[in-house]
Amino acid sequence: MAYAVETRELTRVFAGKKKLLRRKKNPEGEGDEGTGPVTALDRVNVQIKEGELFGLLGPNGAGKTTLIKILATLLLPTSGQAFVAGHDVARDVFPIRQRINMVSGGETSGYGLLTARENIWMFSQFYGVPSQVAKDRIDSIMHIFGLWDKRNAKVRMLSTGQRQKMNMVRGFVTDPDILFLDEPTLGLDVNAARTIREYVENWVRGQKGKTVLLTTHYMMEADEMCDRIAIIDQGRILACDTPANLKRMIRTDTTFRLEVDTLRDTASFGSIGGVKNFSHEEDIAKNRTHLTFILEDETPVAEILSRITLAGSKVHSLQKSEPTLEDVFISMVGRGFG
């Protein structure tokens, strides 16, 4: 079967910073050993089918953007292979570039002196889209994204959300077959994020042969939108399946969520028998700690509560819940996304 995207043992290693260069600023060289090579992707194997909305879920630094950059022909693999629309990203870039586009969250591309419409039109010309076709598409998508009122506003006058919507229009205006969305809703308000998610879903489901690779660290976004999700951490794919199947993997486990007064030391929870994994997140404003436990059964709950009390903290809420993608991630990695 031909895949829209396929990687085989894909590995990318970035060279570290050189000690010699840094010594110029620090002649003594004390505590300055430079950094070694960083393995951003480690033998990644992914197959994305044509027409699929595929999610790549992982924390910051997991390797999501590196994978997208390789697939977008911006970066070469150190080893292994990657194919987009059946073409090798290292050898056959032109047919790939004709069929792809990419939008990243927090992008600041474009020229401030041009209007939003002109900026998008300019980028469409780099893909050879006939001018009038591009303008018609821009107008149509701007309407859908609620950006029509701002079509003639200079880019430098747009808010962050409006600018991100403009970037999304740029991604769709070339009508790519494969669209890479790298954290597209980063920093957007709820309504703007919802508009974008709905449009992406309709775009993939409503047409034949369109594929989206979406990277995100928003669990709900991946859960709601994606046909399949790969969980990635430290450059390695830990699991790849439908959201339902991923959650089913830990359904035999029990998930408990607790909200307690701020806890300084949480490391000891890991030593309690029956605790498969746990994560903690501080809410400094409320002076609270949110704990999530993946347990083999309910037996360790008493011991956990006892230790919280002994630490001088107070339990404000305790909830047994259905597993989420975050629980899947905690179960696999032993920490949350925070």
Next chain:
Amino acid sequence: MTTATARSSDLASRIRLNLRAVVGRAYPRVIGANREPSWFFFEAILPLLGIASYVFIYEAFGARAIETIMDGWCLDHACASPDEIATYVAAAKANTNALIASVVLGGTMVAFWLNVLWSMASQLYWEKEIGNLQLYMMAPMNRMALLGGMALGGMFMTSVRAVSTLVTGVIVFGVLFQVADPLLLLAVFFVTLVALYGMGMMFASLYLLWGREAWHMSALMEEPIFFASGFYFPIGGLIPAGAWGRAIAVAGTIIPAGLGLDAMRQLVLGRTAFGGGLWLFSAEVELGILLVLAVVFLVLARYALAYLEMLAKREGKLTSRHQ
């Protein structure tokens, strides 16, 4: 469809793609940059101040020469007759006008040099900083279409500014030009621009490799090139200054603006201006050298950018701001 037809159709679609890309990239410079009327004050009027300082110095020299002649002296010997005095005064006035016209023309061409330095050479670095470069690199267009669009847009935008400066300069300083061969003048002007922007395209790739140090390169090259290319005086004036003068004049010819200016001055002032002794080569020879420079710079730009892209993809350090 036969293989030949498919290949020709593929070629035609690639040409269309790259022409659209050139127009697309030129657009922000042609439209965007002229969107704020303040450019006229900053880029057409203010440069006249620099030109004015040279004009006043040359006018003072001219007035002094005429005063000396009127006192009965022609250079180091006495003038024999009123007719000879009138001839020498006319020659002094013509030389003064030629010098002032040289400065106005040179000051006009400064706009192109500054545009090449700060808006061509430094441009890819800026594109990287604002996040455009990786979008450019990901697009299917030829990379030369990107640079070509930047160059064409820059040429158009700067030509508007340069013509404004030239017209204002001619009106304010009362300069007289005598264009004997307008076609040759146009050819020299356009080939100079192509060579100059070809050099800017080459620098654009190199500057990106050098990163922030590129700023220092631009600052370093600004004033010395004003001097070595003879923006404010005929570059041939360096030849009588001895070996160092000749060395600077030869070095200046590597920058296309120097040769182009020399040829254009010959064509708008007359080849006999300054007694015909301050020109490097004939305008035709200079046009030939400029053509060679244009081809060399464009080819070097093509390979420099290909090298840059290869390096960017291998090292992962050039297309993203944070890497």
